[in-house]
Structures are given as structure tokens and as C-alpha cells.
Amino acid sequence: MLGESLLLTSGLLVALGVYGLLSTRSLIRMLLSVEVMFNGALLALLTLAGGAEGAALALVAVSLAAAEVGVVVSLAVLLFRRRGVLDVAALSESKG
Template identity: 40%
Template sequence: MDATFFLIVSAILFAIGAFGALIHRSATRKLISLEIMFNAELLLFLSLSTIYAPLNGLIFSVFIIALTSSEVGVIIPIIVLLYRRVKTVDTTKLAEREGDIP
């Protein structure tokens, strides 16, 4: 397969993730949308590494994998803590209750 196919798929995945991050209210769905966007970037780096410098694309891909795993490791406990305190993960309700959160 040609690298342009993967570039197009990467752009479509990034658009889907951005759309999901903008329209969903739930913090967990926003996190999933952000993960889709990060995976689209990973696919972009890997497809560009086949065209240009193979080693640089692989190094950036490993960095992105480490970044997304640490992001999930930090954000999921924050979402769980918010749910325990406020009993919702709806971001619009959290914005309304800004002063009420202990």
C-alpha cells in the first residue's frame, strides 16, 4: 500500500477524534476521542517515516505511545475522583457546579 492511503486514514481518524471531543459531554468519551486523535498522529508519524527518515518516525512513535499511556494513567484517576465527588462525568454539569465542588 502507498503511504498516501495511511495519510488519508490518519486525517480521517483525527477528524473523527476532534469531532468526538467537541460534541460529547462525558469526560470518558472525550478521553476516548483524544486517544483516537493520538492514534491518528501515531499513524501519521509511522506513514511519514516510510517516506522520509525511518528512524525519526519510529522514535517519535515510541514517544507518542509513552505519552498516551501516561496520559491515560493520569486522567482516568481524575475522572474517577470527579465521579466520586460529584456523581457525574458530564462536563457541562461540572462547569455549572464550579463553586460547589469541594
């Protein structure tokens, strides 16, 4: 019963992340939505894998996600300094 509720929660997290990703144009909010989706997938992985192997795989995945967030946030800061906006639609319309 606990495994089923954890899988349901992970599915809801992924769905919430997809909704957030599709409903916003802000780069930071998109990053947060991707992280929510990642956490949902990680919860499903931990639920299904279990044991020490699942925990080790989850630790590697969390480390990779932290590195990814660092890169994306630094790119967002650079974009904001150069363009003055984090709206994805405005960034795609700008030239140079």
C-alpha cells in the first residue's frame, strides 16, 4: 500500500512539473518545474529500486541534478545581465 501511494505521489509530481513547464515563460520557473519533475522520477526510482543499490543510484542522480541546476542558474544570471529579461519568448525574439 505504501509503495502504491508513493508511486501515485511521484506521478502527481511529474504531472505538476509538466503543467508548470508548459504554463510559464520564465526561465527560473521552468527550471523549478523541471526539478519538480526530476524529484517525482527520483521518488519513483527509490520506490521501485529500494535497497542500497537504489539509494546509491539516487545519490548519483541528486548530485547530477545539483550540477545541472548550478549550470542553468549561472546561464540565467548571464542572460539576465546581458538581456535584462528572463522571459523565454522575449529571449527567442531578440537578436544577437
